[in-house]
Structures are given as C-alpha cells and as structure tokens.
C-alpha cells in the first residue's frame with residue numbers, strides 16, 4: 001500500500017475546546033488528518049498550528065457557526081469538494097442554557113437547538129451518505145447522560161441530548177451491516193467551558209472530584225467507536241445513574257432534581 005492510501009481523515013465539530021480539543025489531540029496522535037469545524041477563526045488557527053507543530057498530520061479548518069442554519073447547509077459544498085473521503089465524523093459541538101424556561105433567552109435556546117440538534121443531524125446526513133457509498137466509516141455523536149432524563153432548569157439542553165440519543169440509536173439500526181457504524185457517547189459531568197459557563201449554578205452541587213477529565217472522555221469515545229458500540233456511557237457512576245433514573249417514577253425524579261437545583265439557586 002502506498003503512503004497516500006494510508007492517510008485517514010477525521011472531521012470534528014467543536015474541536016477548539018473541551019472534549020472536542022481532546023478528540024483532536026487523540027486523533028492526531030493516531031495519525032489522522034483533521035478537519036476542524038468551528039466558529040472562531042483565531043481558535044481554529046491556534047489548533048492548526050498546535051497540532052501540525054506536534055504531529056506529522058494536516059489540519060484543515062472550516063469556519064462555520066453551527067447555530068446559523070445557512071452556514072450549516074453550506075457545509076455540503078465543502079464535504080462534496082473533499083474527495084479523499086472522511087473516515088470518522090465526530091459530532092461534538094454543543095452549547096447549553098441554564099435557568100427556568102420562562103426566564104431564559106429564547107435566542108440562546110434557538111442557537112442551542114441549531115447546534116445540538118439541527119447541525120448534528122444535517123452533518124450526519126451529508127457525511128453518512130458519502131460513507132455508505134464507500135461502504136466504510138464511523139460516526140460518533142456526543143450526547144450526554146442528560147439524554148436519559150428530563151432536566152428541570154436546563155430543559156432545552158436535556159431535551160436536545162435526548163434527541164441526539166434517540167436519533168443516533170435509530171440511525172445506527174438503519175445502517176447495520178453496511179460497513180458504516182454510528183456510536184453515541186453519553187458522558188456525565190466533564191470539566192469544560194460548557195459546564196462552567198452554562199451551568200455556573202449547577203456546579204455548586206457537582207462534586208469536582210467526580211467530574212471527568214475531557215481527555216479521558218475522548219479516549220473512551222474513540223475506544224467505543226473502535227468497538228462499534230451503539231451507546232456508550234463512560235464511567236461506572238454514570239452508567240449506574242443512567243440505569244437508576246429508569247427505576248424512579250418520573251414525577252418523583254423531577255421533584256428531586258428540581259428542588260435540589262432550585263435550593264442551589266436560592267443559595268447563590
């Protein structure tokens with residue numbers, strides 16, 4: 001096999017910070033060329049310099065605000081022009097909004113839905129079609145343990161992650177035995193900008209010691225992708241949590257979650 005045939009490419013959304021940045025580092029370490037989609041040209045350039053400086057790989061950057069549907073739809077032009085093929089897609093970009101739904105800013109929630117739901121679905125569609133034509137490829141969609149239950153005071157975020165889980169599991173079934181796989185990663189709390197910025201109040205009752213490190217989550221995601229797992233929840237506590245919430249009647253669970261978060265709000 002010649003050298004060009006061995007080059008593999010991963011496309012990562014939200015590779016400029018947190019879990020996505022760690023995915024980019026892990027993939028660079030595995031010699032994947034990277035296509036990084038992000039909204040901030042400065043951060044994309046730093047990522048390119050950092051990874052191309054440390055690893056013998058190529059990083060292409062694509063500036064796109066995933067909350068803007070027009071910019072998302074234009075990504076198909078880029079994907080069509082990329083003829084060497086995308087081996088892995090990591091739909092990681094995500095954003096959160098915290099607060100009582102009656103009080104939160106709907107423009108932020110609209111952006112959240114566009115990034116977490118619309119962009120993820122569209123990017124999955126355009127790249128999945130290409131992968132199916134090649135008969136190979138792997139897709140990793142980042143959901144959350146938030147996908148397993150409704151989340152009072154983060155209602156839209158939790159609902160968006162429930163969408164990612166449901167959508168991904170359904171599509172994974174549709175593409176069974178095609179050579180293309182779809183995995184959905186459901187981390188619990190991870191120490192990143194998203195958690196700090198959008199859930200500053202919730203952090204009061206999150207135990208820092210028990211928060212995952214973004215690098216560990218990226219490694220767990222890549223391992224699950226390698227094993228073609230459909231749903232993967234990193235960490236025993238998170239697995240247990242996802243299981244236990246199914247046993248508690250929804251009304252009781254919502255009361256517990258709402259009251260504990262509300263008390264935390266009052267103390268802040």
Ligand SMILES: NC(=O)c1ccc[n+]([C@@H]2O[C@H](COP(=O)([O-])OP(=O)(O)OC[C@H]3O[C@@H](n4cnc5c(N)ncnc54)[C@H](OP(=O)(O)O)[C@@H]3O)[C@@H](O)[C@H]2O)c1
Pocket residue numbers: 013014015016017018019020037038039040043064065066067068092093094095115142143144145186187188189190191192193194195214
């Ligand atoms: N942190 C947690 O506790 C946790 C737990 C479970 C699941 N997750 C999920 O993990 C994923 C990564 O989140 P993270 O925790 O690593 O947060 P993060 O550090 O805030 O990273 C989010 C990434 O998404 C990008 N992004 C946000 N809005 C975008 C937009 N409109 N257009 C393009 N890119 C955009 C960000 O770009 P900029 O750098 O330019 O802002 C950043 O690269 C998300 O899907 C999140 O829901 C997180």
